[in-house]
Amino acid sequence: MAFTLPNLPYEFAALEPHIDARTMEIHHDKHHAAYVNNLNAALQGTEHEGKTIEELLADISKLPPAVRNNGGGHWNHSMFWTIMGPNAGGTPGGDLGAQIDKTFGSFDEMKKQFAQAATTRFGSGWAWLSLDSDGNLFISSTPNQDNPLMDLAEKKGTPILGLDVWEHAYYLHYQNRRPDYITSWWNTVNWSEVNRRYADAKK
Ligand code: MN
Secondary structure, rough: OOOOOOOOOHHHHHHHOOOOOHHHHHHHHHHHHHHHHHHHHHOOOOOOOOOOHHHHHOOOOOOOOOHHHHHHHHOOOOOOOHOOOOOOOOOHHHHHHHHHHHHHHOHHHHOOOHHHHHHHHHOEEEEOOOOOOOOEEEEEEEEEOOOOOOOOOOOOEEEEEEOOOOOOOOOHOOOOOHHHHHHHHHHEEEEHHHHHOOOOOOO
């Protein structure tokens, strides 16, 4: 079964003024669609066809670069759309809010460290808040379309929040001002979905 592009769970304009409609449209309909198409093309006729995306990522060091780049791109964006939403932002609350306070001292301190990871990622990549196999939260960043689920990640874990800092994610509206995009992006975070992913990752 080939991979398919998931629908965006809200309108292109739903994240304005933080992320503009045109950026969302190109990002979802062109960029994410290309990752899906290229991933399917890379897997077609190989022994890896039919594996889940998580199975592919867990073994990615043994797979061709096209699977790494496009498989990562597919997983990362599929997650990214869901952890944002209209009328969002605020604070995490729930079990995750408590765990963030315990791990980082405060929500503001977690945001600061996450923004630092996102700002200093050179070139294209992602910043992540993940849960490691011991149940500890950690912040990391990865280049290109890599992520902490990949066997080759420097710090492995299950991402529960991710931020795309490729220029295609913000350049139309923010141009070179990546820090402004990051600051504004917090207003789009759907913390109930991040809490759901946290509970899921703890199982
Ligand atoms: Mn992207």
